Amino acid sequence: MTHSAAGDAGGNRSAEVVYELAPGCTLEDIEAGAAYLATVNGVVDYGVFVDLSEHVSGLVHESNLQNDHDVGDELVVELVEERENGDLGFEELDADPDEVDRTSVNEGTAARTGDLADHVGETVHLEGDIVQIKQTAGPTIFSLRDGDGVVPCAAFESAGVRAYPAVELDDTVRITGAVETHEGALQLEVDKLVRLRGEAADEVRTELDADLEARAAPADVEPLIEWPAFEKLHDDLADLARRLRRAVLESRPIRLRHHADGDGMCASLPVQIALERFIDEVHHDPDAGRHLLKRLPSKAPFYEMEDVTRDLNFALEDRERHGQRLPLLFMVDNGSTEEDTPAYRAVSEYDIPVLVVDHHHPDPDAVGPLVEQHVNPYLHDEDYRITTGMMCVELARMIDPSLTEELEHVPAVAGLSDRSKADAMDQYLELAADAGYDESDLQDIGEALDYAAHWLRYQSGRNLIKDILNLDCDDAARHRELVSFLADRAERDVAEQIDDAEPHVEHERLDNGAHLYRLDVENHARRFTYPAPGKTTGELHDRKVTETGDPVITIGYGPDFAVLRSDGVRLDIPNMVTELKSEVDGAGVSGGGHLVVGSIKFVPGMREPVIDALVEKMADAELDEDLRSTLVRDD
Structure with a gap:
């Protein structure tokens, strides 16, 4: 039997049921193998012509007839042929139309x-x-x-x-x-x-x-400020907005991974809100947003195997239990370095697409083959001064332009959190001031975000972070009081930590004239509390830069890691890590970050050789006035 080109019901209907089509039903309502009530509309020598509805007619050949019929007679038929010219052929079944169980098919x-x-x-x-x-x-x-x-x-x-x-x-x-x-x-x-x-x-x-392409198109919005450096990224962000909107339209879950710091949260939360609003617009299921979008912080500045294993496990369980597609992975303020590639290779085994927005110094040769889209200022001859939060605010506006007024202060918070000294910071600060936030307000919001991120650990803290950033928040007074409380706690804990650590700081003057400060954060700083080793190193570094007014490098180290901060010294931490991998055998060196801010891991027994080799490289680095007070915060 030739199946109908229109459809196949998948075997859900019983052949004992006879369907009576409503007048408006079409060929799409016909199922192969199903029985239908037909009325004879013509008799010829080679058979009879029948109507199943106003739009479905065909021939029952004499070889397929069970009985003789006249015009107006009813009979039960089954579709047996659809020819290339659209003509239909039916077979009469051995059933009495007056005795069968009829089921009406309403085309609706x-x-x-x-x-x-x-x-x-x-x-x-x-x-x-x-x-x-x-x-x-x-x-x-x-x-x-x-x-x-x-x-x-x-x-x-x-x-x-x-x-x-x-x-x-x-x-x-x-x-x-x-x-x-x-x-x-x-x-x-x-x-x-x-x-x-x-x-x-x-x-x-x-x-x-055609509808999907039109609906996925990003909004055509002007950037919040005029910034030639940023214009280079506009088309990349628009393509990314289109890809994210398309994922929502296709019901593909999105796992939004971001670095758990101020810039990472300023980047991820606006995109989360924009996508949630678009999901609500597209999906009739009120729980769709909860199932289709998950924002997940990452403590490390790269995609760790612990994180990817957890993500894959949840994705496979959701596919099994809830019939979901495998997700799209969206990396924010993270995901540009060679350290990310093992995790990317793991997700590639499941054909999970990876999108990246980041401002860490990238390794495009390593990452490029494993990601579908990679937005990074370094790929356009810019640098980390364009923070991920600045980029993602524009991305969120392309997804949902109605967010614009709510987001006007967020790029400034992101820039201050990462200590961006971009020329555009003045414009962002003015934009925030017009929205009712002075610079001290923005600094406090950044400190509150950092403090909350530390205690949230691997939790997203969705509503808490919204209140801190004053996004989608219905209580402005609560926002102000919460930020004040958290920022004060953060300032107190940092001051106590640095005061206690200061007597244990080692100092030397390098051959290039820079000050080098070292602190064993494992033994001379409080553990498992705020601030964490990265934050402790950064705050100590800020204090020494202020005290000396000279080029400064600070190393905070533990048994198997070192956190690096530099000011006024032209370091290239990603390149230094690459060199140490080959120069210090058996050390298991890995790491990266920005050019002058980063971290290194190694095996505990090789700490001294690794740090000694690192200091030698720092002593050979050139001093650069242009890098004074331009460090980014990546704690």
């Missing part, structure tokens, strides 16, 4: 997901892609996407039994059912689900692709 009103609120209680049909299949203890929930959005469609079989088992993710389908509300949200209760094929599927697919 043609609708789109964006119109469903106008059709509550009515029967409609939708055409689109299946983007998620979730089996519950009751119905099977098929999420259908068309050009307007995504709606859950509940198909009932026996409790907990998969309905339409032949229908798979990404199938193009036609679903007929009643529009109902479930727990305050719209859904379709499925009467019939047909998998489209051939020309019918191609037509729907062409329309869907």
